[in-house]
Amino acid sequence: MNRIAPVGADPLAVVERPLSHWERLWGHAPLRRGVILVLLALLWQTYGILANNPLMFPSFSATATAFSDAIIRGTLLKKAWTSVQVLLLGYGIGMSIAFVLAGLAASTRIGEDILATLTAMFNPLPAIALLPLALLWFGLGTPSLLFVLVHAVVWPLALNTSAGFAAVSETLRMAGRNYGLSGWRYVARILVPAAFPAILTGLKVGWAFAWRTLIAAELVFGVASGSGGLGWFIFENKNRLETDYVFAGLGTVILIGLLVEGLIFRTIERHTIRKWGMQR
Numbered sequence: 001m002n003r004i005a006p007v008g009a010d011p012l013a014v015v016e017r018p019l020s021h022w023e024r025l026w027g028h029a030p031l032r033r034g035v036i037l038v039l040l041a042l043l044w045q046t047y048g049i050l051a052n053n054p055l056m057f058p059s060f061s062a063t064a065t066a067f068s069d070a071i072i073r074g075t076l077l078k079k080a081w082t083s084v085q086v087l088l089l090g091y092g093i094g095m096s097i098a099f100v101l102a103g104l105a106a107s108t109r110i111g112e113d114i115l116a117t118l119t120a121m122f123n124p125l126p127a128i129a130l131l132p133l134a135l136l137w138f139g140l141g142t143p144s145l146l147f148v149l150v151h152a153v154v155w156p157l158a159l160n161t162s163a164g165f166a167a168v169s170e171t172l173r174m175a176g177r178n179y180g181l182s183g184w185r186y187v188a189r190i191l192v193p194a195a196f197p198a199i200l201t202g203l204k205v206g207w208a209f210a211w212r213t214l215i216a217a218e219l220v221f222g223v224a225s226g227s228g229g230l231g232w233f234i235f236e237n238k239n240r241l242e243t244d245y246v247f248a249g250l251g252t253v254i255l256i257g258l259l260v261e262g263l264i265f266r267t268i269e270r271h272t273i274r275k276w277g278m279q280r
Contacts, residue, residue, distance in 0.1 A: 030262075042060075044059070044060040045059050045060040045061060048060060048061075048062070054243065054244065055241060055243055056243065057243075058243050058244040058247055062244045063244050063247040063248055063251060065244070066242070066244035066245045066247070066248040067252070070248055075233065076233065076248065076249070076252060079228060079232065080229075080230055080256065082228065082229040082230075083215075083229030083230045083231070086142055086145050086146065086149070086214060087149065087210055087211065087214050089146060089149075090145065090146045090149025090150055090152075090153065090210060090214070091149065091153055091206065091207060093146065093149075093150050093153075094149065094150040094151075094153025094154045094157065094206065094210070095157060095203070095206065097150065097154050097158075098153065098158040098161060098202070098206070101114070101115045101154070101158045101162075102115065102157075102158050102162045102165060103184060103187045105158075106162065106187055106191055107182075107183055107186065107187055115158060118155075119155050119159055122151065122154075123155035123156070125151075127148045127149070127151045127152035127209070127213040128148065128213060128216050128217065130147065130148050130151055131144070131148060131217060131220055134147045134148055144217070145214065145217050145218070148217050149210050149213055151213075152206070152209040152210050153207075153209060153210050154206075156202060156205045156206050157199075157202040157203060157205070157206040158202075159202070160198050160199065160201050160202025161195065161198065161199050161202050163198055164191075164194075164196070164197065164202075165187075165191045165195050167198065168190070168191055168194040168195055169194070172190055172194050173190065176189065193276075196272055196273055197273050200265070200269065200272070200273065203265070204261075204265055207260065207265075211256075211257060214229070214231065215229075215230060215231040215234070215253060216231065218230065218231025218232050218235070219231040219232070219235050230249055230253055233245075234246050234249040234250065237249065
């Protein structure tokens with residue numbers, strides 16, 4: 001409800017005006033984001049038609065046709081599932097290592113020194129730069145992909161988590177100590193809930209880094225477990241000059257990212273930091 005003061009009335013008086021139907025509809029974030037996506041699709045279609053060069057820039061309708069054909073034939077879904085499986089495994093391993101490092105940094109001085117030293121050394125190093133070493137050490141396949149994925153996830157997540165722990169108020173810290181909490185119990189019951197907004201940000205950043213690293217790695221040596229992933233799908237169609245299928249592969253990467261953001265991360269936000277009043 002919007003509140004306005006009527007003309008000639010007491011300036012301190014406030015009356016309520018019900019929101020219109022369109023104002024209520026526009027108040028829903030999914031609707032606003034859907035409108036943005038539709039506008040982007042229209043711009044894409046318009047530019048594709050005006051450019052009139054399907055080899056360089058296919059239209060949205062041509063890409064949608066290629067996407068549906070790849071789905072029906074089953075190749076796109078299979079390759080997407082291959083990528084997602086590797087991504088989830090690497091993300092889980094990296095997340096576990098990052099939480100251990102951040103927990104050690106929060107509970108011990110030597111742990112803080114270890115995390116600061118390792119992040120200063122390895123965080124500036126692009127994960128894709130480790131591909132030659134991954135191939136040398138682990139060969140062509142899933143272990144090499146996991147190696148670069150873990151590197152992409154660990155450092156941004158560990159840094160965000162450690163920064164969140166450091167920002168926890170001294171009052172909460174003292175309350176935890178007064179209850180006799182220490183070590184990992186102190187981290188789990190006091191630091192993690194208080195620092196969860198920063199941790200969730202780190203999870204989002206780590207997911208994005210892992211996704212882009214996986215696609216880049218698959219573009220180079222994307223055969224894992226006997227079949228290629230989305231990056232390999234893009235690479236193969238680029239070699240065949242089927243640009244609409246290349247865009248379909250890129251669109252699949254975007255769609256998976258939107259689904260993860262909308263269904264997983266926003267659900268976590270709604271049931272944690274927003275419910276707790278830590279974020280608007």
